Amino acid sequence: MATNLEFIKSVSADNVAQLDITDCFNDNYDVYEMYWTGNGSQNVGDLAWKYLDSGGSVFANGNVDQATLRMNPSSSFSEVRDTNSNTPRGIYTGSSDKDFAMKFVFFNPFSSDYKFALMQGMSLYGGKSIFVQKDTTVAYGIRFFANQNFTPINVSVFGVK
Numbered sequence: 001m002a003t004n005l006e007f008i009k010s011v012s013a014d015n016v017a018q019l020d021i022t023d024c025f026n027d028n029y030d031v032y033e034m035y036w037t038g039n040g041s042q043n044v045g046d047l048a049w050k051y052l053d054s055g056g057s058v059f060a061n062g063n064v065d066q067a068t069l070r071m072n073p074s075s076s077f078s079e080v081r082d083t084n085s086n087t088p089r090g091i092y093t094g095s096s097d098k099d100f101a102m103k104f105v106f107f108n109p110f111s112s113d114y115k116f117a118l119m120q121g122m123s124l125y126g127g128k129s130i131f132v133q134k135d136t137t138v139a140y141g142i143r144f145f146a147n148q149n150f151t152p153i154n155v156s157v158f159g160v161k
Contacts, residue, residue, distance in 0.1 A: 029159035038153035
């Protein structure tokens, strides 16, 4: 796999519960890396995301399979497996104002085929996930959201050549 990253865009916000990263996928790349960092407010739990279509609407519910290994340093590791899920989840921050960092690799989001993604991240504990979006809609962007505001959130998007 190629390893040269080409910067596409960067988006930051503060005190928001969702952040849309629009027009970040196109036909110039098949693989994208996306880096998300920030802080969840007092009651943020799972961080979640969805693909955006050309009009900025999220993809239909029920089309995502996900497998996650949650690596908790103070107890045993656990697995989460979701099929036909409505919302793919990122890292779990807990409910006590935790910083988070996640790296996503998206494969073929700007294609009318199934889309695949990998995630690894750290907050309250570490996590690794694999996702398949079983939808033939072309993705143009990503919506990142949680149940409370981020203070702040920063996202950088790169194409892989």
